[in-house]
Amino acid sequence: MKKKLLAVLATAAMVLGLVGCGQEAPASTESTETTTSVVESTETASTEETTEAEPVTLRMAWWGSQTRHDRTIAVIELYESLHPNVTIEYEPMDFDGYFNKLTTLVASNEVWDIFQLGSNFPTYQSKIYTLNDFIADGTIDVSGTTDAFLRIAADEDGNQVGLCSGVNTYGIAYNPAMFKEAGVAEPTENWTWEDYKQACLTIHEKLNVYGSSKFDDWQAGASMGVGQEGFDYSFFNNKNDGLGFDDPSMLTDYISMRKELVDAGAFPDPGACKEIADIEQDFVVSGEAAMTWVASNQYAALSEAAKANGIEELKLINPPRKKADGPAGITIQSSQMLCVSQDSKNPAEAAKFIEFFQSNVDANKILLAERGIPTFTAVRDALADELTDVEKTVYAYVDVVGSFDTGGKTVNPASPACTDAIKEQYNYYLEKAIYGECTAEEAAKAVYDFAKSQF
Amino acid sequence: MNKKKNDGSGRTGWNRFIYNNNTVGYVFLAPFVIGFLCFTIIPMISSLYYSCTDYNMIDKETWIGINNYINLFKDERFLNSIKVTLEYVFFSVPLKLAFALFIAFLLTRPSKAVSFYRSLYYLPSLIGGSVAVALVWKELFARKGLINVNLGKLGIDAVNWFGNMTTAKWPIILMTVWQFGSSMLIFAAGLKEIPSSYYEAAKIDGANGWQSFWKITMPCLSPIILFNLIMQLISSFMVFTQAFVITGGGPNDATMYYALYVYKQGINNRNMGYASAMSWVMLVIMSVITLIVFKTSNHWVFNESES
Numbered sequence A: 001m002k003k004k005l006l007a008v009l010a011t012a013a014m015v016l017g018l019v020g021c022g023q024e025a026p027a028s029t030e031s032t033e034t035t036t037s038v039v040e041s042t043e044t045a046s047t048e049e050t051t052e053a054e055p056v057t058l059r060m061a062w063w064g065s066q067t068r069h070d071r072t073i074a075v076i077e078l079y080e081s082l083h084p085n086v087t088i089e090y091e092p093m094d095f096d097g098y099f100n101k102l103t104t105l106v107a108s109n110e111v112w113d114i115f116q117l118g119s120n121f122p123t124y125q126s127k128i129y130t131l132n133d134f135i136a137d138g139t140i141d142v143s144g145t146t147d148a149f150l151r152i153a154a155d156e157d158g159n160q161v162g163l164c165s166g167v168n169t170y171g172i173a174y175n176p177a178m179f180k181e182a183g184v185a186e187p188t189e190n191w192t193w194e195d196y197k198q199a200c201l202t203i204h205e206k207l208n209v210y211g212s213s214k215f216d217d218w219q220a221g222a223s224m225g226v227g228q229e230g231f232d233y234s235f236f237n238n239k240n241d242g243l244g245f246d247d248p249s250m251l252t253d254y255i256s257m258r259k260e261l262v263d264a265g266a267f268p269d270p271g272a273c274k275e276i277a278d279i280e281q282d283f284v285v286s287g288e289a290a291m292t293w294v295a296s297n298q299y300a301a302l303s304e305a306a307k308a309n310g311i312e313e314l315k316l317i318n319p320p321r322k323k324a325d326g327p328a329g330i331t332i333q334s335s336q337m338l339c340v341s342q343d344s345k346n347p348a349e350a351a352k353f354i355e356f357f358q359s360n361v362d363a364n365k366i367l368l369a370e371r372g373i374p375t376f377t378a379v380r381d382a383l384a385d386e387l388t389d390v391e392k393t394v395y396a397y398v399d400v401v402g403s404f405d406t407g408g409k410t411v412n413p414a415s416p417a418c419t420d421a422i423k424e425q426y427n428y429y430l431e432k433a434i435y436g437e438c439t440a441e442e443a444a445k446a447v448y449d450f451a452k453s454q455f
Numbered sequence B: 001m002n003k004k005k006n007d008g009s010g011r012t013g014w015n016r017f018i019y020n021n022n023t024v025g026y027v028f029l030a031p032f033v034i035g036f037l038c039f040t041i042i043p044m045i046s047s048l049y050y051s052c053t054d055y056n057m058i059d060k061e062t063w064i065g066i067n068n069y070i071n072l073f074k075d076e077r078f079l080n081s082i083k084v085t086l087e088y089v090f091f092s093v094p095l096k097l098a099f100a101l102f103i104a105f106l107l108t109r110p111s112k113a114v115s116f117y118r119s120l121y122y123l124p125s126l127i128g129g130s131v132a133v134a135l136v137w138k139e140l141f142a143r144k145g146l147i148n149v150n151l152g153k154l155g156i157d158a159v160n161w162f163g164n165m166t167t168a169k170w171p172i173i174l175m176t177v178w179q180f181g182s183s184m185l186i187f188a189a190g191l192k193e194i195p196s197s198y199y200e201a202a203k204i205d206g207a208n209g210w211q212s213f214w215k216i217t218m219p220c221l222s223p224i225i226l227f228n229l230i231m232q233l234i235s236s237f238m239v240f241t242q243a244f245v246i247t248g249g250g251p252n253d254a255t256m257y258y259a260l261y262v263y264k265q266g267i268n269n270r271n272m273g274y275a276s277a278m279s280w281v282m283l284v285i286m287s288v289i290t291l292i293v294f295k296t297s298n299h300w301v302f303n304e305s306e307s
Helices: A002-021 A024-047 A067-082 A095-108 A119-127 A132-136 A147-151 A178-183 A193-207 A215-228 A246-265 A272-274 A296-308 A347-359 A361-367 A377-384 A391-402 A419-434 A440-453 B002-007 B013-018 B023-051 B066-074 B076-106 B112-127 B130-142 B146-153 B169-178 B182-195 B196-204 B209-237 B240-245 B257-268 B273-299
Strands: A056-063 A086-092 A114-117 A171-176 A210-212 A232-237 A289-295 A315-317 A338-339
Touching: A002 A338, A024 A289, A024 A440, A056 A067, A056 A095, A056 A347, A056 A440, A067 A086, A067 A347, A067 A361, A067 B169, A086 A095, A086 A272, A086 A347, A095 A119, A095 B257, A114 A347, A132 A347, A171 A178, A171 A215, A171 A296, A178 A193, A178 B013, A193 A210, A193 A246, A193 A289, A215 A246, A232 A338, A289 A296, A338 A347, A347 A361, A347 A377, A361 A377, A361 B240, A419 A440, A419 B257, B066 B273, B076 B169, B076 B182, B076 B209, B076 B240, B076 B257, B112 B130, B112 B182, B130 B146, B130 B169, B169 B240, B196 B209, B209 B273, B240 B257, B257 B273
Parallel strands: A056 A086, A056 A114, A210 A289
Antiparallel strands: A114 A338, A171 A289, A171 A315
């Protein structure tokens, strides 16, 4: 009897254990089933329009901060109340988590119906349902925006890969009070990296804080840095099938400057940089640094956090140039857009939502340009009345950057699939140089060789 | 029992089949076997296949033979990750085992409070691998974290734990040592098994505490030490969460442990084929080290039945 009881208990434990461990099992089998049906039904859905009343479920995901999550969810709820037949299941995520999950969904052919992409879209091109047909048949009405704004969310062949969520650019946010206290002149539009370095060193020396907080080194030193050498250069060429420069020394000066600043204590070392997990923890916010690298759409959040911390005013200026009269290296870009996936059962419904999201005035009064400056004229105008001073600064700054001379070149909005690997390698060699394991020249050469080997 | 059942219900083939002892055995075994096949064997075999391809999770993979394995040994980051992982294992495993044994030894006294303390010391092991605790350690050792503040009070200069290549590993090693609970419980059980008559006899012969520890406790406990050593070796080789959350592998790859580098290559850089190859090399390295430990154990593990 006792033995039987034991056996029963053991089985129960085993079954429970299996249920615990095996939770993934039903999900994964299900997914393969849906995958096949999705592929089949994509064609049928696009040919015969689904009737309005038919219930539709769309899945959507994006990355961003808590503010973005709250606002996006509010817009989804607004859309659902206007279209009772549509249900949108959403997944708000952080940047790394988002792309990790996206990669696995790509592999299992179940990418969310509506998803957010940045300039790395060529990596996922095979999963993007291009919007050209929807624009042609009027599902998406683009009369409220301009061709130029459409083009920043399109590839080289004119395929509309998504609709831009807002235009952005990069800049340097700085604390003018600290500049004044250290007796350093405030930066101007034509300031150079040499000015930047001297400002960092002086501020560090006088105030015993970091001159500058964490930078997006890849953007500042490589992507933008190469473009600052001259209008003919860019890190990747316009077709994204090779490099747009042939001299590794174009990467050297940023790396050697970074090392010099870290050695002097004027720039946080890699360990200190790790302490900044999001924009609210930036050393400019805590008063431990005088400048920081910022994407223009994050500037409002940065200023707000700084104000909460007792820092009266931040200002926004374009990043330093290599030569005072040389190219600025930055352009206005679609930092992110919403795309429809090839795996979607209802691409038309997904496209309708995207149109609503980007062009509806009520929706954008909830979103408040948190993803960047809207590209639909009506939305821009409607928001213009409600802007705070900080947001006006950003609008003005983006306009200034838009007016910078680009040497008559059109901007390449996309980056090739190997960008992540090259970026990883760049950061790796940058740290090696900072810790003195190789010289800036060797680091630049190694990054260049690696980047070249990717094509 | 068996016979009786067959007699009673042996009329149809189905009953004979279902009441057969072997069938019962297989039915009970099935949940594990199915789970093992689906979640261990099949992924392992597919990773062996992918390790010979350039699979990047997006495009169709192409077969590239053993190129991934060749490239591995040209990859300085890979070689560095082996080095720092071995270093981590070398420091963390002995420290953790020594600490676990020490606490287990303290908690062998026959007292009611002992079981309370045992549970208390076991707690970190329950929550230790979690992201939340790793975040706490990150804050503790931050530039202006609790550790540095207290060092300052003692008049010691603040240590830039995560900015310095030599100090970055210590918070991670300490965190591992802190999760000594499960080894401690196994040691405590082992210590209880040692007959107290041995100690009494040694005491009569005039042995002091130190001598009886080395001459009685250690030999009697050596099979348990072997078990703990192997378990901890294996889990230490797979260190991931702490480094991922606290240092992200930095500074300058000083804590870029093997599993973290596999993740970086596989998920961040989407070199799934390369990452699969790395995982297989990891399996070989771990097998070899475990084998060495087993082979040498003949010399230091005391087996009562042999003596």
